[in-house]
Amino acid sequence: xxxxxxxxxxxxxxxxxxxRVFNASLDKKPTIVxxxxxxxxxxxxxxxxxxxxxxxxxxxxLADLIKEHHIQVFSSNYSLYADLSSRLMTxxxxxxxxxxxxxxxxxxxxxxxLLLDDLTEFGRTIKDRVxxxxxxxxxxxIASTKCxxxxxxxxxxxxxxxxxxLDLTSLSEQELDECLDKVPVEDxxxxxxxxxxxxxxxxxxxxxxxxxxxxxxxxxYLTVTGERIVLELRGISCIPLAxxxxxxxxxxxxKTFGREITSCEEMREALANYVARxxxxxxxxxxxxSSLTVFLRTSSFKTNSEQYANSFTLTLPYPTAFTxxxxxxxxxxxxxIYREGYRYYKAGVSFTKITPEEALQPDLxxxxxxxxxxxxxxxxxxxDAINRIYGKDTLILAIQGMTRSWKMKQLKLSSRFTTQWSxxxxx
DNA sequence: TCTGGGGTCCTAGGACCC
DNA sequence: TCTGGGGTCCTAGGACCC
Numbered sequence: 110x111x112x113x114x115x116x117x118x119x120x121x122x123x124x125x126x127x128x129r130v131f132n133a134s135l136d137k138k139p140t141i142v143x144x145x146x147x148x149x150x151x152x153x154x155x156x157x158x159x160x161x162x163x164x165x166x167x168x169x170x171l172a173d174l175i176k177e178h179h180i181q182v183f184s185s186n187y188s189l190y191a192d193l194s195s196r197l198m199t200x201x202x203x204x205x206x207x208x209x210x211x212x213x214x215x216x217x218x219x220x221x222x223l224l225l226d227d228l229t230e231f232g233r234t235i236k237d238r239v240x241x242x243x244x245x246x247x248x249x250x251i252a253s254t255k256c257x258x259x260x261x262x263x264x265x266x267x268x269x270x271x272x273x274x275l276d277l278t279s280l281s282e283q284e285l286d287e288c289l290d291k292v293p294v295e296d297x298x299x300x301x302x303x304x305x306x307x308x309x310x311x312x313x314x315x316x317x318x319x320x321x322x323x324x325x326x327x328x329x330y331l332t333v334t335g336e337r338i339v340l341e342l343r344g345i346s347c348i349p350l351a352x353x354x355x356x357x358x359x360x361x362x363x364k365t366f367g368r369e370i371t372s373c374e375e376m377r378e379a380l381a382n383y384v385a386r387x388x389x390x391x392x393x394x395x396x397x398x399s400s401l402t403v404f405l406r407t408s409s410f411k412t413n414s415e416q417y418a419n420s421f422t423l424t425l426p427y428p429t430a431f432t433x434x435x436x437x438x439x440x441x442x443x444x445x446i447y448r449e450g451y452r453y454y455k456a457g458v459s460f461t462k463i464t465p466e467e468a469l470q471p472d473l474x475x476x477x478x479x480x481x482x483x484x485x486x487x488x489x490x491x492x493d494a495i496n497r498i499y500g501k502d503t504l505i506l507a508i509q510g511m512t513r514s515w516k517m518k519q520l521k522l523s524s525r526f527t528t529q530w531s532x533x534x535x536x
Numbered sequence: 537t538c539t540g541g542g543g544t545c546c547t548a549g550g551a552c553c554c
Numbered sequence: 555t556c557t558g559g560g561g562t563c564c565t566a567g568g569a570c571c572c
Contacts, residue, residue, distance in 0.1 A: 155559095204563085211571095211572085212571080212572045213572075214572080215572080298571080299569095299570065299571080300570085301569065301570050301571080302568085302570095303569065303570090306568075331569090332569085334569085334570080492564095
């Protein structure tokens with residue numbers, strides 16, 4: 110059997126690069142993008158990385174640095190990033206019939222059957238064309254397994270000599286091992302904080318050492334996923350390309366509030382909004398949910414005030430994606446766990462036991478009526494269509510509230526250049 | 537003052553079945 | 555004396571990812 114060939118295309122500093130697409134003045138300026146509520150750093154330009162700013166670092170710790178280096182600061186503009194991501198993925202799909210969209214800024218292409226004789230050249234073509242057509246800088250890494258692609262991706266970002274493209278399939282086994290020796294074990298895809306600490310206790314510190322570890326021993330302590338990583342490092346492909354996106358088995362909507370919530374009224378309003386958002390996602394993938402979990406918590410960073418966290422799971426009498434129904438049950442769950450006297454900073458809702466809408470089982474004896482179900486589905490389809498065309502939250506339920514003073518902070522938001530006519534770039 | 541959000545996979549253990 | 559063997563399904567918890 111012929112060895113497989115995969116390419117991983119990964120956008121560099123994706124959120125920062127998105128901000129730069131429509132704002133050329135940012136090109137040479139150090140720039141960061143913040144998480145929800147403008148709290149943590151989630152994307153950094155290269156010069157900011159060099160200043161030692163860490164992924165996930167709270168921005169309040171950086172006040173001096175931002176002033177000193179004139180760092181440009183942006184709130185997360187997900188409408189913009191999602192749209193540019195979709196352009197990028199569509200553009201990449203022309204380079205191979207087999208594509209897996211892995212995250213908002215990463216895509217795999219399988220190149221096994223393409224019979225390319227110069228893979229590095231092919232990688233350069235992808236990189237240059239993406240830049241030309243989307244304005245996004247990407248790195249391309251090519252290898253015989255997905256795990257090795259991820260390794261190549263680390264190397265390509267460390268060493269500018271590769272100029273953004275690295276093909277590991279052209280290397281001899283010995284050259285490959287030299288590369289693996291440069292990668293710390295915690296940078297291997299699938300090895301997180303706990304596993305890397307465990308492995309280093311046994312003297313396994315690099316990707317190369319993991320490659321030559323006893324796979325049976327690894328399986329015992331790192332389960333079958335660990336064994337797969339070892340085999341993938343040896344060039345045996347165990348993680349196939351996932352072309353189809355299976356429907357989600359869990360849909361979650363949760364946020365920290367812009368300020369702490371202390372009244373049940375506001376909590377009900379916030380929760381209703383989270384349910385509405387999650388229900389939209391549910392309908393987007395044509396699914397129904399039959400289980401719902403509500404959770405809330407106080408801030409664990411506030412050590413001086415009393416802590417409380419709880420969750421409540423309900424099983425619904427029948428699967429549904431009807432927002433008013435889901436809100437009704439979520440509020441029942443909330444009633445069971447809400448306690449007066451705490452300062453809540455986060456809440457959310459999660460749907461599980463998700464089934465496709467066409468697999469709906471009519472209930473002979475219960476309160477469920479198929480006729481009612483279709484009426485509800487049509488109503489939601491109209492609401493979703495209106496919100497899609499005229500902007501989200503054009504139509505909402507009264508309980509979702511008009512002021513939403515608890516909403517998250519986004520003080521440094523750029524324009525939604527590509528998805529809102531009113532915010533289109535003017536020259 | 538201030539600390540993200542949304543997912544997946546795997547395993548162990550309990551309940552239950554014939 | 556001696557109390558089976560082989561399964562499935564579900565959930566919680568722990569690991570990981572971007």
